[in-house]
Amino acid sequence: MLLLNATYEPLTTLPLRRAVCLVLREKAEVVHHDSAGACLHSATMTIDVPSVIRLRRYVRIPFRTRVPLTRAALMRRDNYRCVYCGRRAETIDHVQPRSRGGKHTWENCVASCMTCNHSKADRLLEELGWTLPVAPAVPRGAHWRLIGVIHDGDPQWAAYVSEPAA
Incomplete structure (x- = not known):
């Protein structure tokens, strides 16, 4: 499930159970159903399974100056490809x-x-x-909070999650 802030900006993904709890406790509303x-x-x-939910109250997200280095984020940055030969990447290498x-x-x-x-x-x-081919660098932009959302996400999320052009 995709979780949106009250302003419709994407915050994160969450498991079905957590999404349903937020909706039932009236902390969030369903924007799109499955x-x-x-x-x-x-x-x-009986309730329809939500695909996208929106918080009823705005949640302030602290500004991060640097995206945390995780395996998922690094693989996403390099498009799941080996920087040396272009095949599918499986590991992380220190230059x-x-x-x-x-x-x-x-x-x-x-x-x-x-x-x-x-x-x-x-x-x-x-x-x-x-x-x-390209010097490794820190990824920039708010969309990096949503690692995996853009790559593996539900097509209904496209209106809310847009990856900036590189």
Whole structure:
């Protein structure tokens, strides 16, 4: 389920159980129902499964200066592709190996396939003659709060979640 703020800005995704609880406690309202027409039944009521819900009261989200570095966010930034060969990425590689003083930061981490990660090992790109097509950088923008929403989301969410052009 996609959760929207009172201003219709996307906040996050949440499990069905949490979404239904928010709706039943009247803290949120249903904006769109499940496109498959699924229903939940209890002894006394039946409700349509929501796909998008909106909070009734505005929730202030603190401004973050930097997007947290997570595996999901890094894979999304690199489009689930190995930066070295372009195949499907399975691991995270440190451009400057941690054994050589490299930090675990956005600017030093890239998505990599298992083969390239093992081939590179703890060597520098210059030692292998490899280059990066694009320098790794910190992702910017509010849409990074919704990791996975854009990639795996319900088509009904498209009106509320729009990924800015890169």
